[in-house]
Amino acid sequence: MNTDSGTTQTASAFDTPLFSIGGTEVTGALLMTAAIIVIVTVVLSIVLRRWVVRVFEKRGSTNDNTVRWYGKVTQLFVIAIGVGIALHTIGINMMSAFAAGGIFALGMGFAVKNIAENLISGVMLRLEHAIALGDVIQIKGDMVKVTHMGTRSATARTLDDQDMLIPNSTLIQSIVTNYTLRDSQYRLTTQIEVSPSADLDQVRKTLEETAKNLEWRVPDRDPEVFLESPGEPKITYQVAVWIDDPWTASQRRSDLNEAVSRSLNI
Known part of the structure; x- marks a missing residue:
């Protein structure tokens, strides 16, 4: 048996051009090289992701979601570089492919742009700590x-x-109100209308006492009562109290409305 001949034939098969991309003749050896690059890249990305997670944990990071996020971004970044190298190895020039693709390339360009914008915005959000898990915000x-x-x-x-x-x-480009950025206290207001013939001093006293007696308000912040619009056909007062959770504002506003309505026999 001629083993040298078999080896030569195998090597020749690997070196035989299978197809051509951008002037590069792609052989079996090149395809295998590209596959090895992708495999090594995936393994390396997993190792680096775990390393990033360990680094943040050693530094005392308590936000598991943020730690995992940084690890995932690192992994995606490494994979993107590795895939780019693998494609370049077999003669695929991404810039040339986009240029030749016309409308498809334009669509891909917008898609990549949006993905990049969101990834970078995610990094900025975490670096600035402007919005975090569990925050109550208002957007649009x-x-x-x-x-x-x-x-x-x-x-x-x-x-x-x-x-x-x-x-x-x-989140980066819009005006966002973060109700829990500094603390979770929220100023809750409601309006109440009374007749112009009512005793305004007594109305104010009743509203202030009612607001102060609410068990669920923040005790170290005094309620406020304002005469908002005097005259016909009704006189309008605004009552403001502070609560410790903006997420319960709808329920607490209902409770406040019931309390002031009962106190004035409305």
Whole structure:
């Protein structure tokens, strides 16, 4: 048996061009090289992701979601580089492919742009600590509670118990009110109308006493009563109290309305 001949034939098969991409003749050896690069990249990305997680844990990071997020971004970054190298090895020039693809390339360009914007926005959100897991925020008129911070988007729960997906770039570019950035205290207000013939001194006294006696208000912040609009056909007062959880504002506003209505026999 001629083993040298068999070895030569095998080597020749690996070196035989299978097809051509961008002027590069792709052989079996090149395909195998690209596959090895991808495999090594995936393994390396997993190792680096675990290393990043350990580094943050050793530094005392208590937010598991943030730690996992940094690890995942590191892994995706390494994989992107490795896949790019593998494609370049077999002669695929991504810039040339996009240029030749026309409309497809334009669509891919926008998709990549959006992905990059959301990834970078996610990094900025975590570095600035402007929005965190569990925060109650208002965005585009909706009050929501953040339940998950991902690499490309955040998940938030609405007052109707629906899940809302918010791109990270939207959180960066929009005006967002964070009710729990400094603390969780929230100023709750309601309006009450009384007749112009009512004793205004007694009305104010009754409203102040009613607000002070609310068990669920923040005790170290005094309630406020304002005469908002005097005259016909009704006189309007505003009552303001502080609560310790903005997420319960709807229920507490209902409780406040009932309390002041009963106190004035409305």
